[in-house]
Amino acid sequence: MEGGGGAAAAPDPGPEPGPGLEPEPEQAPEPALGAGLTLGPAAGAPLGYLHVLWQREEPTGKIPARRLRRAARLHRWLGPTGKETHALKRLREAANSNDLDTVQQLLEDGTDPCAADDKGRTALHFASCNGNDHIVQLLLDHGADPNQRDGLGNTPLHLAACTNHVPVITTLLRGGARVDALDRAGRTPLHLAKSKLNILQEGISHSLEAVRLEVKQIIQMLREYLDRLGRHEQKEQLDDLCSRLQMTSTKEQVDEVTDLLASFTSLSLQMQKMEKR
Structure with a gap:
């Protein structure tokens, strides 16, 4: 026997997804790039933060x-x-x-x-x-x-x-x-520069432009290295060598700058050893 109007008052349940707010497993979306970042109210705090972080409008400036x-x-x-x-x-x-x-x-x-x-x-x-x-x-x-x-x-x-x-x-x-x-064996850009300069000084056939480019790259590396160490006096010496390199027009002139750079590198390595004692 039916109760006092209980069945009549009950609405048609329709195709409910299941108990609570959780969808049935087969309704879960396929994994995709960024999956998990667009969850609804049930999302946890970290996921919610990521959703805001990745979905917000791109800034016009460069992101650090x-x-x-x-x-x-x-x-x-x-x-x-x-x-x-x-x-x-x-x-x-x-x-x-x-x-x-x-x-x-x-x-x-x-x-x-x-x-x-x-x-x-x-x-x-x-x-x-x-x-x-x-x-x-x-x-x-x-x-x-x-x-x-x-x-x-x-x-x-x-x-x-x-x-x-x-x-x-x-x-x-x-x-x-x-x-x-740089190197777990204790080598620095100075060691690398010395070995590269030794190869150039051995006179292996390189074109003038190739040698000039190699010397320029070595100077740039050492300038950055010495700047990071705060050795501004030595960096100024490299700036002078770079200016001299730009004014070279013959292989002999480039070789002269190469020799000066090799001397600078050897002296810097000696200073480095003395500082470690």
Whole structure:
């Protein structure tokens, strides 16, 4: 027997999704780039913060690299989706194969430049080892960490040094790489400059422009290194050598600047040894 109007008062339940506010499992969206960042009221505080961070209007100015790295660390803490994992792998592969266009597109899509593979290597490690200065700068501009270490303890600066990529070392130093982390064996840009200058002084056949470019790159690296150390007097000496290099027009004149730079480097190394005693 029916109760006092209970059944008549009950509305048609219709196709309810299930108990509470939670949808049925089959209604959950497929994982996608940025999945989990557009959750509704049930979202937790970190996810809500990320939603605001990634969905808000892009600022007109350049976002500081430190802020980008901070946001990326929070994102990594939450864990990547399947598509994000694929994008992270593509970024490292593109950096390793010197594919500048793909690196730029992935970074513009929000791919984390600090994400590492199972050996701790990031896209910046690969680009630094390959000596691709353009990709290195692009990664730094999008928040890559120049002091991040791989599984063996190598920073991007280590890899650029051991492969003798002078312009990349300069770019990494400008991007905030620690000068005391160049080489775990204690070598500095001065050691690298000396070895590069020795090769040039051996007289191996190089065109005038090639030698001038090499010397210019070495001077730029040392200027950045000494500037980071606060050695302004030595930096002024390098400025003078750079001016002399620009006025050279013969191989002999370039060789003269090379010899002066070699003497400067040797003297700086001696001073460095004395300071450590």
